[in-house]
Each structure stands twice: as structure tokens, then as C-alpha cells.
Amino acid sequence: MALPVEKYLRVAKMPHIWCPGCGHGIVLQSIVRAIHELELDTEKTVIVSGIGCSARAPGYLNFDTLHTTHGRAIAFATGIKLAKPELNVIVITGDGDAAAIGGNHLIHAARRNLDLTVICFNNNIYGMTSGQYSPLTPQGSYATTSPYGMLENPFDLCNLVMGAGGTFAARSTTHHARQLTNIIKEAISHKGFAFVDALSQCPTYFGRRNKLRTPREMMKWFEDRAVPARNWDKMSPEEREGKFPVGVLTKTQAPELTEVYGQLIEQLQQRGGE
Amino acid sequence: MALPVEKYLRVAKMPHIWCPGCGHGIVLQSIVRAIHELELDTEKTVIVSGIGCSARAPGYLNFDTLHTTHGRAIAFATGIKLAKPELNVIVITGDGDAAAIGGNHLIHAARRNLDLTVICFNNNIYGMTSGQYSPLTPQGSYATTSPYGMLENPFDLCNLVMGAGGTFAARSTTHHARQLTNIIKEAISHKGFAFVDALSQCPTYFGRRNKLRTPREMMKWFEDRAVPARNWDKMSPEEREGKFPVGVLTKTQAPELTEVYGQLIEQLQQRGGE
Amino acid sequence: MIKNQARLLQGNEAVVEGAIAAGLKFFAGYPITPSTEIAEQCAAKLPAAGGTFIQMEDEIASMAAVCGASLAGAKSMTATSGPGFSLKQENLGFAVKGEIPCVVVNVQRVGPSTGMPTSPAQGDVMQARWGAHGDHEIVALCPSSVEEAFSLTVEAFNIAEEYRTPVILLMDEVIGHLREKVVLPSKEELVVKEREKPSVPQGEYKPFAMKQGNIPGVPPLAAYGEGYRFHVTGLTHGEDGFPTNNPAIAEKQLKRLNEKISSNKEALVKVEEFHLDDAEIVVFAYGATARSARKAVNDARAQGIKAGMLRPVTIWPFAEDALLKVKAKSPKAVIVAEMNLGQMVLPVKRVMGDSVPVVQVNKLAGQLIEPEEILSAVKEAI
Amino acid sequence: MIKNQARLLQGNEAVVEGAIAAGLKFFAGYPITPSTEIAEQCAAKLPAAGGTFIQMEDEIASMAAVCGASLAGAKSMTATSGPGFSLKQENLGFAVKGEIPCVVVNVQRVGPSTGMPTSPAQGDVMQARWGAHGDHEIVALCPSSVEEAFSLTVEAFNIAEEYRTPVILLMDEVIGHLREKVVLPSKEELVVKEREKPSVPQGEYKPFAMKQGNIPGVPPLAAYGEGYRFHVTGLTHGEDGFPTNNPAIAEKQLKRLNEKISSNKEALVKVEEFHLDDAEIVVFAYGATARSARKAVNDARAQGIKAGMLRPVTIWPFAEDALLKVKAKSPKAVIVAEMNLGQMVLPVKRVMGDSVPVVQVNKLAGQLIEPEEILSAVKEAI
Amino acid sequence: MRLELRLAGEGGQGLITAGIILAEACAEYTDLNVVQTQSYGPESRGGASRADVIISSHEIDYPQVKKPDVLIVLAQEACDKYLPTVKDGGTVIIDTTYVKPVPEAQSQRVKVIEFPVSAKARELGREIVANIVALGLLVETTGIVPKDAVIAAILDRVPKGTEELNKQAFAAGVEAAKAL
Amino acid sequence: MRLELRLAGEGGQGLITAGIILAEACAEYTDLNVVQTQSYGPESRGGASRADVIISSHEIDYPQVKKPDVLIVLAQEACDKYLPTVKDGGTVIIDTTYVKPVPEAQSQRVKVIEFPVSAKARELGREIVANIVALGLLVETTGIVPKDAVIAAILDRVPKGTEELNKQAFAAGVEAAKAL
Amino acid sequence: MGQTLQWEISVNSKWCKKCGLCVDYCPRDVLEISDIPTVKDAALCIGCLQCERHCPDFAITVKRRENND
Amino acid sequence: MGQTLQWEISVNSKWCKKCGLCVDYCPRDVLEISDIPTVKDAALCIGCLQCERHCPDFAITVKRRENND
């Protein structure tokens, strides 16, 4: 389906600032495509981000957009959604933004099952500040602040969201652009908190330091390691080694916070009216 | 085993400030007992806390103690442990301290597998500020800020820690004081990040508002709902309803951060010396 | 018995009454002594008023949620005390930069750090002005009574909405916890202001326009979901809200941001002048301390001393003009009484210059300054 | 070719060199432009120096970890810029209250909020003083060159350790990113100070004693793990470190906390006086701006104008005495040049009083003030 | 006229509530001005508890009680702590159920009224209404607030079903004061 | 003597490195004073890149380059942007591989040197050494820094195994300047 | 030995907050409480430490008598 | 119909950053790149959209020809 770019992008702001071959553009396109295919009302959809290369995305999207402080996008979005539950609220965040400084807001929104769609442009690195390690940088990888290789364990963001009680968590990559679009559609449609771990490549800082010389090489890395979720469960720990599951990893139903709160308001106002 | 209280407590500061029947004293005693039974060196053990009723515990403990800012105990402890890896560092925290404002530090310490023992005095409520809901307050329960019943889902803190990649997570309650002591011993002995969800009663604020009229009634609540971990796995979702598992819920081995960092220092210094 | 019009209200409760009267529709907070009653009252009262209360995971998130809700069109508030106020600074700066109307209550307790949580102080006055990084003006109001806790909350919302700016309600523990007899104004008596909405077609809306708007320098503000599809960022931006590195545009916008406050001081800065006309000794005091000062002035007058009080009701922007008027009359001394080590005394000294001696009365360990302490300073200065 | 003694170093790099020379053993930080190179250099260099680098989850955690490490006996540092500095305020206040030696670097960029991340500013000068809640004194140093980035970092550690206090190294983007030729002092030339250790038996140790210690008001500090088993809290505490609500004790401790800085100003406050002796026009400038000021002064002198510069090297405590000396000579004007809307000009005005006109030269959109701009202010004022 | 009152005892004895009721009575049912304050422990964990009320026909500037005109104490610790704060010539009402007789030195300085407040409440059915008995004593002793105002304020606040008990408690306090 | 130099082009052309090498040469191998600065894009994502170097026999106060004495540009955008900033009578070196001839108006104002810097580098084996060729041009043109100092500084910095290539590149630049 | 007193139970009245948990938890009904807990019948005590472990105030201790062999 | 050109491929040269991913991802070798990508043999295109979906810059679009029925 051809994408009516002018409808969704602030074309006057293009081309965007991202480096050649940066995966963030592919994730962004997947989001736009998902919005288009779902026929979301562009006047009732708000896009919120924190700070980072990824977080620059809203500036190119022709919606109500909010570029907040580093790590806090979900908290700002919480206010928007609670104040106007009829809006679709989509959060665009980076692995540093969502999982380092913003980790607490992520797990709390997941716990509350607030109807937000959070899409993490996960490139395993702090792109905007030129390549420091993030909580997603694989052990042993190089970054400007891990000159001897990353010493810490990385998060598995979907596991984290599930551990926090999230009702929807999924993963895909820029290589799997089509799947990514579909997953984002499913995430937006999910009533409740939905998290998408969108693996993206930063050729400029992650690739260059880690001998992944081209964007395609980085995407090949995704291609080689991704395992469809339905196969993942059947794999032994040894088979899983060096691989990761893609697809929808958890999807359950639970009361959504703005609905629950709306009911309370209704109840109390009726009671007050009696 | 009789507990040589004078060795471990700052007896001049006793009696402590906690209300009659407050579970925090029982958890504290379990910690002291664990330390005693493990024969930890009292001069090489540091106790760190945030802010809350629970966080007042270190003031009564005759060790190096640090009463920090709300939610940040684990981050302060991270500095202590990294600067002096030979110290035993135990963090005492509350459910608000650890899981509300401090949630991010909890998951990051778990991810890093830093050798800290974190004991959460989990009374489902903010005791110190007089009874607001916490991220652990069960749905429907009353608190001063949930006058119509708690609307949000609570965390399962052990699940959260596991989702973050933690290598040790366990739960017990003030009712299970003996088990609690043993679990704390195991947590302290664990090389790596260890988390103990210690369910505690706040008769003053949680009990009073939720028709649990005595401390014993609150502990009975624990008694009735706790299921040994080994049985939990065999239970159906229906059987689990209204219950929770106690015992060691996860225990795995992974490289510990100060060890890994120590190796790096050694390596680089040798290299420098060559 | 028949009730009269009056009620007994706690300062913190009065804030909530004022906020709801002013149209509060969203409160996000995190409990902290001595402000917690504000959150608790909001939890109890907001839903019935069609608004939403949420206890966030921390103060940072609370401030963020308040900004988000305000951009979605809801009048929004948060409340805290020193430690939480410190945490809010980054997002408070975002609200300043994004020109997001909201009210931030700080009920001051003794610092630094955890300090004395249940004891009063006025140690965050300078922080209110300078706590966030970067150049910015701020509006802060300082109630001296429960009645003012109500009326200044309404005023705070009015200023926030009219000037598109966060407004700080800077209370102290004494006023926050004080229960006092008050008569609340009726709906008709209340002046409630609403933010100005854009009058241009959707495609032409510039959320940070230089010249539009009722108040010079304050551009109208659309709400999310109304079709304007506008962008808000904490980066330095142009009239359209998009980031810029053009120093000329940046300078213009940063100046407008500051001047919308600094050049409207006349409208914004309110003071109470008490026996100032012939005062030879002027006591400068605010918040709870002003109540002691008032008594001290009365007592001094009773003893034949011509004392007076200047009370800044608006604590920021600084009441420079009122002080210059005082200076013009060459009083024998200005006594600055405050529950801190000496904070507002600094700008007072700056304005008084070399000609008028400035005397300090300070107390910093959690006790309200007593009238006698001020009185004896008055007597010494005469 | 044979190298000389000099090196080309970036300001941020020089900070790390200085820190390691001063004995840095622990760095916790979170990347932010334009301070990131400090973290990166620490990551590369600390382990070989036997120290530990960690990138924490945010700036709050970084400040916390630094406090923890310092209490464990390690000289500790963190580095950030405006947004992160705002976030650190609460724990910076804890460091003040707990009297925990540490160094906090803020490389200033344009605010408010995200502002202009790669452009210089001096908009956090007042925040450095007042950013944390509650009454507290702070020490802040402000380098004007890469060489000073090195030497003032060493000085910052020395002050931190000697006075048991956090010290802020307040840089700006110009100095942080500037590469400059510097000759670093040899180990022998360097003065490195260590914190005073308790001399009393373990059982008698009072970590917040009123009178002990080499410097009046600064009690010796044991390290965790040395057997002293002491308590540190952010609550107002007595000499033994345990919380107290006794106002008399609280007052004494809070006063000591402040006076250990304020009454040692003579030792702490360093200024550079440049052509001040006969100056009719005095330029007050700091950080990168002082380099423009120096050129302006030279150019003015070349044109026969008696200009001079007062540069506060220590930006807090305020260089009041040096300014009073200037005032005593009744210059025609003091020109305050700063990359902000006018911050340090406020205390300068306070000290200058009514007699000496104070003129402002400001720039706030991310550009260094040019010598010509200062020069023309000088000419106008003459 | 400015009257400063202090009610002190232990957490759980309901003295803060009593203070608030008294203040509400003044505020909502009389022309008197009133402010009420209370102690907030460092950590509000049980222990001592104190409510202060200032009643005045004029505006109330300084809102704190330094030297109460009247003190009522329901616990020994509270008595020891606050007795010395009472104004010379002021009045102290002690609950003899829990408080030992006032030492000679003090009883010469202030007027002492003794009554087994808590015992009386117990006698009425539930010790929990000791605070209302105390209120009766206080109101009758000071004579400053109309009793019907206080009764109205009591009824505004107490849980449904306990109205009678509370009225009796208040009356008992009033009677006791009259009898003394 | 104070000389202000500017090296400008696109990210990836290595001009920042060239600027740093030049500054290091001055700092570590001569008595000259030197400061070096560079552009930091708003988001440091590719795009334009600029390094400034000020060399002086005296102390350097104001550390920024307003009007360079010499500008070398390796990309058209950089040329368009910075050409007007060059001091009247200053020198501009353009890499004709990527930069169009300088417009008449400007070429009267400043001295223009043209050389296919990048093409030359490609010719030597790898275009990546264009920055070093540029350095050679700059050093020879200005004559302010001893060439052996610059060569030493180059060798301090470049990766092992590329020393010869870089020396050749530098020499090529120097030659070109001499020839012009 | 037999049924002689093996266990010494002591209550620290300065620390005890009278919550009654020790009494609640004693499986042998050894303790009773009006103000602070007191030992009703020490002979029944089996030294299970339930009282001690559940005391939030470190106020009750149970020790084996030293002279009971 | 047959093998006539069904797909119209266009590259927005103002947005294209020359990363080459479109070329890499094309399964039919339709595209080639020296500066910006160009169509080597449009007839081979199967309209799979791999190029478009993997373009980070919204710079390449593949549309079904409208006059191809």
C-alpha cells in the first residue's frame, strides 16, 4: 500500500536529521504505516517522545507532538492520556530514554495498564550523545564508555515489561519491517499498555565501533538472530544462545486505567447528582 | 539461638520509633539474626536505606549505616560496593522507597548483578507519610489517596526483579519469621544481586483502613495466603487466585559486577606495568 | 444550630478548594510531608468534580504528567515539599520553556536534604527563583493565611493560564497545616480566567508566536486533540515550536519568554502594605512569618514606635517597586524576617543600596519566628 | 622530534587529568552534552589508575553513587550539564547535609530545559548556589582556560576533602570543548590534600562534632569499613549523626554547616585581578567570558582607557571582599559580562550599592560574548 | 480577647479531633475567630499528641500557642511536658485517671482542676469518648464558646450511631466542671 | 602574531582530526601557543564539520575564530557557508574535487588557492587521507608551523601501518602549495 | 531434669510496646498480657522462640537456663 | 498485460541519504546505486516494497502504475 507521506509527515521539516542508514527511519516508517493502515484520526493522535535521536521522530510527524525531557516521555504521556482518554497516545523512545533514565516510568505505566503504545527505537546505544553504552548494549560490545567492552548485563525489555505486569509486549527489527508494522498495529489496537521493542541500527556509533560496517550488515545481524516467538518456546537454552524472539511475546487482557477511572468519575458524579 | 542484641543494636537509640505491632521490627530482627548466624564481620558490613518507616532501621543497627534520600538507597549502595567491594552491603527499603520512586535503581542493580542484598519491608502502603497507596497496594484496598479503593494493579516485586534479570529473588513474611531469617541468610550469601520481598504489616495505616484490626490479623492474612514456592508451580491459575508464593523464587549464577570490574582493573594495571 | 458562612479549613485543604474552584481537572503528585493533605484531598474530591487524580511513581513523573495534562487542555496542579521540589526542577524548566500553564505547590519544611519534615521553614525561596537550570523568570505566590491559601491558589491558576507559565505556590508548613476560620467566596465573586485559545485557522497556528495574544508576549495555546497538530519541545525553538539554532531567533524567543513575566511585573506583583505610610522601621516579611511581623508592628505601634510592614504576596517577580517606594521615604531600617539563613534579604539589600540599613531576623531550625523577636529588632533599630 | 612539556588538551579532558592527579578513585555519571567527554575519559583511564567508572541509570543515581563511594573512602566525582544538574540537586543537598566530599562538574549549555545542547551559556550560576532546597552554602569554581580546568579540578578535590563538602566545578561549553596548549604540573608540584581522619578511638567518634578538626567547623571523616560504625542521614542531626528535633542542637548544626564555608571565605575565595590598580572601568567576568573581557581590557588600555578586570575564580562563595575593594576605589562603572540574562550582576549590584553604576553585557543564545561587545560597553561607560 | 488552649495526651486519645471540633464550633457556629494547630511528630508514629486552639474576638495574627491560658492533659508525659508552659495564673485540667497530682510548685502558679476524665468515659461506655468529656470540661471552664455550638460541631463530626454517647460525654464534662 | 585558521567540510572527511593534529604540532613540538575548537552540530549527526585553530606567539585570550586568515574547504556547502567569513585579504584553499570555483566577488576580496585535494588523496590510495593532504597545503601556505613538527604530530595520531601513506599525503599537500 | 524450668523468658519493659504478638504466637499459652506480657506458666514453655521471633521490639527473649543440667 | 511495467519506482533525491539499503533489500536486482539509487531494470520489479519499507528516509516509493490495465 502506497503511503500518503504528505498526510503524516511534516514534509517541510524533511529530510530528517538521522544519519544515512540509521534504522530509526525504518521504525518511523513502520509507525506511520501502522497509523495509516489503522486509519487513526490524525487529529486525535498524540505522539510523545523523550530525548535522543529516536526522540526527534515526533518533529517530523504531522500530529500533536511533544518532545519532552530525557526519559520522561511516558510520564508526560500519562498526563495526556488521563486528561483526555479519547486520544490515541503513542510514545516514541530510545533504549537509553526508555530503559536507562526512564526505566521507572516504563515499568509503572506497564503496571498501571494505562492505554499507551510505547515504541522503543532500540539501537543498543546512546546515539544522540555519540555512542555511550546503554542498558541494552550487549555484554562485550564497545561503546565510548565501555572502551574495554561492556561489563554489565543488558535488559531484555520485553521481559522487564512483563515482569512489571504489562499486558502487551512484542519485538521486531528494522530488518523485519513488515512484521514490525503489523506488530505496531496490534500494539496500538491493544486496549491497555502496549510495548514494542523495535530493534534498530545505529551504524554511526554502534556499527562503527563493533565492526558492523554497513547498515545492511547490522540488519543481517538481526536477521540471523531473530527467532519467531512461536518457535522460541520450543527451544532449549543452548539453542537460544545468541538468539532472540520476535513477534508478540505477551498479550493478555486486564482492566485499563482510564476506563476504571472513568467509571469512578461516573459513579461519583451520579451519586453527587442524586 | 539467643540473639546478642547489644552486639548488633545501638541500644541507646532503642526503643525504636515504630508503632506497636509494626511488622518492620520483625523483619529487622530477622536481618539481625541472619547477620548473626552468618557471623558477618560487623565492621565490614554497611546498611543503607532510603526514606520511610522501614528506612529508619539502620539508625538502630550498630554498623556503618547510611540513611539516604527517598528511593535512592540502592544507588548510594552501588557507590559503596563499587568503591569497596570487600564490604557486605545490605539495603533496607520500603515498598514505596524501592518500587515507587526507587523502581529504576532496583531494576538496574538487578540487571547489573551487583552484589547487594536488598530487603524490602513491604507493607503495601506508605507508612511514614501516613498511609497513601503504594505500587504494592492491592487493587481495591483503601489508603488515604485511594479513598474509593486502589484502582491500579500492584507489582509483583519478585517478578519485576526477575524481569530485570535479577539472579536471586525470594519472598517471605513477618508471619514466617523463621523462614524469613533463612531467606535473608541465603540472600546475603548469594554472590550477586539478591532481592527479598519481606511482607510486613502496617497496622496503623494499612490495617486500620482495611478492617484488619490487629497485627495478628494482618499476619494471619499472610499465613492464609502464602504458598511455598515448590507448590506454587504446580498450581493452576484458579488455585493461585488470592495467594502468593513464599520461598526462594529464583536463584541463578552469573558474573558479578565488582568481580568483573576487579578483573579489568587487574588486567589493565598489569598491562600498564609491563 | 444554624451554620454561618464560615468554615474551618486547613491551609492544604484550602489549596484544594481553591484549585477546584479555579477549575482544576488534573492532579498528579507524590506524597510528602507537609504537603500530603493536598494530594489526599484531591484524591477524594477530584473525581466527583470530573477531574483526575493520580499518584505517580515520583515527583519527576508528577511534574511531567501535569505538563502533559495541561497540554491536553486540563488545568493541572502538583504539590510537594523541598526534596520533591528539587526533583521537579528539570520538568519545571520544561514547563517554563514549553509555556505550559500549571500550578506547583511547595509547602516548605526545614532543609537542606530530608531536614525536619514536619517543621516549618522558608528555605526554598531562592530555589523557587533559581532552582532550574538556564535563564528563566518565575512567578511565585506566598500565602500568609488559610484564606490566602485559597485565594492565591485561584490567583496562581489565573496567572498560569493567562501568562502560559508554571506558577509556584510557595507555602510553609505553618500555613499548610494551620486550621483557620475562613469564608470562601461564592462562585459569582470568584474571578476565574481561562487560557486564550488560538483565533487563527489550524494551519496557521504558531504556538510560540512573538506578537499574538491578549497579553503582550503570551501566545494563545491550543489543546492537543483540537486539530492544531502543534509541536512542543524543550529545545530552543522558533515561533512554530520547532528547534532552531539560529541565534537571532533563539535570542528573540528567550527574551520573549522572560519578558512576558518581567515586563508585566506591575500586573503580577502584589504586596500588602501595613502601616507603611509613616513607618520609620519597615519589616519585610512573607508567609507565616508575616503574621508574627504584623503582631510585632502592632505591638511597636502600641509602644509609640512608627513601624510598618511590607509583605510581598507575590514573592517572584521581586517586589522591587514597592521596596523602592519604601526606600524613597528613607526609613531608619528595613528588617527582613524569614525562617532561613537570609535569602530574600539579598534582593532587599540590593534595592536598599547604601542608604537604608537592612537588618536580619532569621530562624532556621523549624520554629516560627516570634513576634517578640521581630519587635526587639524593631526596637534596636529605632 | 622531541616533545616539549606541553600537551594539547580539551577542557573536559583536563578535568579528568586533574581529577586523577588529585586522586580520583570513583566516577559515576550519565552522558550529556557538552560534558560527556569527562565520562568517556574516566571510563578509559580510571581502571588503570585503580579506580572505578560506572555509567549509572541517570544523574540522580550518579550523584547518589558518588556520595556512597565517598563515604566508603574514595575520592569521587560526577559530571553533567544543565538538565542533569537539575536532577542532581536533591542528592547534592544530601551531600551538603551529610558533609560528603565530592566534586560535581557542570559544563553549562544553553537553557532553560533542553535548550541548545552544544552551545555555551552561563545560565546555571545562580542554580549552583540555590538549586537545592533548604539553606546551604556551596563552593563553586569557574575555570577560564584548559589549564584552569586542570588546576581547579585539583583545587575542587582539595576543598571538597578539606571542608567535607561537595564542590561544583562550573564550566561552560567553550572551556569544556576548547583544546588548548597546557603544561601540567609534575607530581611534586601538585598540592593534593586528603580528608582528615578521626584521631579518637572508634567508640568516641562523632562524625558531626562541633569543634574537632583542622579547619574550624569541619569534623574529621572516617570511611565505612574502618570500624567506626557511624551513621549518616539527611535528617537534621546532632554531633553523633543521629536525627534530632531539638531546635537548639539543630540550629547549632545548621549554623556550623553553613559557617564552615562562610567563615572561611578568605581561604576559599580566589579572584584574578587584572589591571585593577588604577582601573576606572572594571569588567566583572568569569569562565570563557573572562577571556573576551581580558582582550577588551587590553584593547581599551591600548586606546588609553583605564580598564581592568575582576575575575572570580571562585564563583561561590561570592567574591564580596574583592568587590568591596573595587568599590572603595570608586570606579566609574562596573561592567558585568555574562552569557545569561543577568545573574551574577545581582550580587554585584548588591555590593556596589548606590554609588557605583553597574552595567550589564549579556548574551543568551549560545554565543560567546565578543571582546568588541565588552569594549563598546567600556567605552560607553567612560 | 484572645484565649489560648492546649489539649495534650497520647496518640489515640482523640485530642486532635477534640481540638478541631472546638475550633469548628467557633468557626462555623459563632462570630469568634479561631485557629487550630497541632503537633506533628518527627515521624507521626504514635506517641505524644497535642492540639492547640486560639480563640479570639479579633483577627488572629501570630497563630501559635506559646503559653496556653488553659491546658488539659490526659497523660502523664503530656502533663510533665506542657504544665510548665502554662501562663502564670492559667488553668490546668488533669485527667486523674492517668495523671498524678500536680507538684506543689506548679499548683501555686496555676489553677489546677482534677477530674478522672478517662474513667468517666469508660463509665459512660467507651473510653474513646474521653476526648469529648475533656471538651465538656474545657468549654465549661473557659466559658468562651457557647455549648450548643460545640454540641452542634460534635454532631457534625462523630460517626452515625454514636451521637447520644458523645452528647452524654460532653454533658458529663460540663457537669464535672460545674461541680468543681 | 595571531593566525586564525579554519578547516571545513563534511563529517567523515577528517578535518577535525586535521585541526587537532595541527594544534598538537604547535603545542607539543613548538613554542607557539594554540587553541583549537570545532563545530558541534545541534545533534552531531553527520552533515557539516568545522575545525578552527588559532596559533599565536602570545597568550590567546578570546579563543574563537571570527574571521579566519586562512580557510580550507573540502565541500561545497562548507565553502558557501564559510567563504564570506574569511578576513579581507585572507586566503581560501578549495578542494576542486568537490568545490566549484569561487565567485568573482569573493575571489577579488580574498586570495584563492585551488587544488583537487580529495582526488589527490584518492590517487595516493585512499581518499581518507584527504585531510592530511589538506594539512600539507595549509602548513606550507601559512608557513607558520615547522613541517617536521606537523609530521611528528601526524605520526603520533594515525593508526599503525598508515604512517607512510600519511607522510606521502602530507608531502603531496606541501608540494602542491609550493607549486601554486 | 524432667519438667523443671528449662527456659528463661524475660521481657524488656522499656522496649515492649504491648502489641501482644508474643502472646498471640505462643503455641503453649505460656504468656498473658494486661499491660506488658508476663509469664503465666513458664513450665509449659518449649523454647520454640515463636514469641521472640515475632516480637517487633526485641523486647522478649527466651534463653535456655544455664543451670538446668 | 504480460511483462509490461507495472511498478513505478521513484526516488526523492532531496530526502535520499544514499545509504543503499533499498538496493541491498531488492530481491530482483532492480536498483543500482552510485550517487543516489536509480532503476536499472524496472521490468524486473515485482512490487514487493522491500526497498520502500527498508528506506530510512521515506525517499523511495513504489506505486502500481495507474494505466496498466
Ligand SMILES: Cc1ncc(C[n+]2csc(CCOP(=O)(O)OP(=O)(O)O)c2C)c(N)n1
Ligand atoms: C537529563 C538528561 N540527561 C542526559 C541527557 C543527554 N542525552 C540526550 S539523548 C541521550 C541518550 C539517547 O539514547 P537513546 O535513548 O538510546 O536514543 P538514541 O539517540 O540512541 O536514539 C542522552 C544521554 C539529557 N538530554 N538529559
Ligand SMILES: Cc1ncc(C[n+]2csc(CCOP(=O)(O)OP(=O)(O)O)c2C)c(N)n1
Ligand atoms: C523525594 C521525596 N519524596 C517524598 C518523600 C516523602 N516520603 C517519605 S517516606 C515515603 C514513603 C514511604 O513508604 P515506604 O517506602 O513503603 O516505607 P514505609 O514507611 O511504609 O516503611 C514518602 C513518600 C520524601 N521524603 N522524599
Ligand code: SF4
Ligand atoms: S547517531 Fe546513530 S541513532 Fe543517531 S541518527 Fe546517527 S545512526 Fe541514527
Ligand code: SF4
Ligand atoms: S506507620 Fe505503619 S509502617 Fe510506620 S511504624 Fe507505624 S505501623 Fe510501622
Ligand code: SF4
Ligand atoms: S518460646 Fe515458645 S513456648 Fe516458650 S513462651 Fe515463647 S512462644 Fe511460648
Ligand code: SF4
Ligand atoms: S511482642 Fe514484644 S512488644 Fe509485643 S507485647 Fe510481646 S514483648 Fe511486648
Ligand code: SF4
Ligand atoms: S518493489 Fe521490490 S522488486 Fe521492486 S524495486 Fe522495490 S524491492 Fe525491488
Ligand code: SF4
Ligand atoms: S534506502 Fe532510501 S535513503 Fe537509502 S539509498 Fe535508498 S532511497 Fe536513498
Ligand SMILES: [Mg+2]
Ligand atoms: Mg539508543
Ligand SMILES: [Mg+2]
Ligand atoms: Mg511501605
